[in-house]
Amino acid sequence: MNTKRIENVLNRTECDALLICDPAAIYYLINAHIYPGERFLGLLLKKDEAPKLFLNTLFPFEGRKGLEVVSYSDGDDITELLEQHIKKSDVLGIDKNLAARFLLPAIKKQIAADFTDGSLPVDQTRAIKDEEELELLRISSRINDEAMAIFKTLVYEGVKEQQIAAQMLDIYKKLGAEAYSFTPIVAFGKNAADPHHMPDDTKLQIGDAVLFDVGCVYHGYCSDMTRTFFFKQGPTDIQKKVYDLVRKANEDAEAYVKEGVRLCDIDKTARDVIEQGGYGKYFTHRLGHFIGIEDHEYGDVSAAFKDLTKAGNVFSIEPGIYDPQTLGCRIEDLVIVTKDGAEILNHYPHDIEIIG
């Protein structure tokens, strides 16, 4: 159990109690991986009380010093269970991911005086990584750099996206990672112009763009990087223009990062480059997302997110241009915010590279 993190969370909330249900948040707070499927899992935090974990008896759990475990069985009424541990007068902070099937009955039965989204204190605590976390994130991205250098050697004319993707997990494991941080994206040619393309039977052809958006998990911490290569032939002039815009957007944004700037302004830095280049409408997503135990954590680098960066924030910088007529291209790195700038976690170069 990480009492320091729990303390940080409780210091950030005005709720009387927080009911945390997200398995990743629970892992962060009590260092236990519990994935309850459709069953209820909850960590109840209150100031001056021991944390309580509501856990189905089906899941073996060896306990944690200072943690009270409230066991229940299939068939037990979860609302009644919670009612025994929450005061009717409490303002209850609810996990943002709590499913309606647990939340609606609790609201109808008024087991608390008010229900509010209680995830922000957890998210804000998680958004500032401690030294132990930063070191794991560095290693995870180092493995990802090494993996990228191997992935690019797997291509040959006619290979299918899926055939490349199928080899990646083994490569990560040999490099010391334990899992994917997300299903890898391998996109050839026009498929690279779909930012969420999933590897399919598309065969690689000479002149195709080859986009890898990949990441692994190392000791529970995620990496995430994208590079766009060209197969056997260099880009056309217009493709080169697109690539260079994306690269400049990435590098200008990374140079802008430091503690105390608005996240939306980092997004704007990259977006301005692409808009001024005439491709604004093809940059269809936010510039980046926070990352840590999960590939996507609370915190956006987007126009909508006006918070200031803090030292210890870790997020992606991933501008892209998705023009089906010309090129789909994304260049993504992870960065740690520092007092004076950014520590870029990915060292795989940004240069145009012809592979195969």
Add this chain to the structure above:
Amino acid sequence: MNTKRIENVLNRTECDALLICDPAAIYYLINAHIYPGERFLGLLLKKDEAPKLFLNTLFPFEGRKGLEVVSYSDGDDITELLEQHIKKSDVLGIDKNLAARFLLPAIKKQIAADFTDGSLPVDQTRAIKDEEELELLRISSRINDEAMAIFKTLVYEGVKEQQIAAQMLDIYKKLGAEAYSFTPIVAFGKNAADPHHMPDDTKLQIGDAVLFDVGCVYHGYCSDMTRTFFFKQGPTDIQKKVYDLVRKANEDAEAYVKEGVRLCDIDKTARDVIEQGGYGKYFTHRLGHFIGIEDHEYGDVSAAFKDLTKAGNVFSIEPGIYDPQTLGCRIEDLVIVTKDGAEILNHYPHDIEIIG
């Protein structure tokens, strides 16, 4: 789009509108696989109105005849978006899985007159499979039978659970399946006494129990079966007693299944066998779960679930005894409820089998 299924859902609800968010339910109703990650996805159903799909512009979707697509972008306010399509006077049925971060603001802003769990009509419709679905479920389980016959040949002394598990997906794919229906459980020896054990580095030893709880997806439909084998040596007398109890619990329960019996009584049939055999406290979970597009769908075969079976229900019958001192053992089949009985989808035998 499956207008018949949508009609069946709307006929089962008294809500003015249903907001369906579960990707599996949306797949069932409009035949589109959309996995929005942390972004909002919703299908709004109203009588006498075309269904509306709320979809982030990031996700490419070719549309469906008769379906209205309401696009939004990152940064848009989801509550405001919903408000434009839901009347303040509506009783709104909410997806049981809708995350609190979307539900709480909608409740606070009172975009509807009342919010209630609206998944039951969808779940009840999904619980009665149509002929097209039954045929896919039969094929999925037939593949699973064939796979089990292969999996048991993979064992040898010293092999690790993970090494067996790592080979399963390829075997399924060669047999015509597209994916796992869930992460396979491979458990040797004492690990079989943990019903949720995940394959690890445990090495197989002579005399171990070998439990496979495995399933695949065929054209979107899941299979799920468990068998417990013995490696190189037959069970001891006491292990044989445990195995025979589990087998009798399975077979008595399957013989009890037909349309119009209470699901809790099917559970009781199996549980009575194990309790009378003196192992009641080691049968720690419900007897079974419904299955279809998802491995676990709405509907339990458990003491808490008193609904009557209907022809076309498909669920698992999976009694187990988890005695760490003696044996961990589970025998699981899928069954279709029929007018007069059950069609058992798994044909792999229940006999004690020594492998390796």
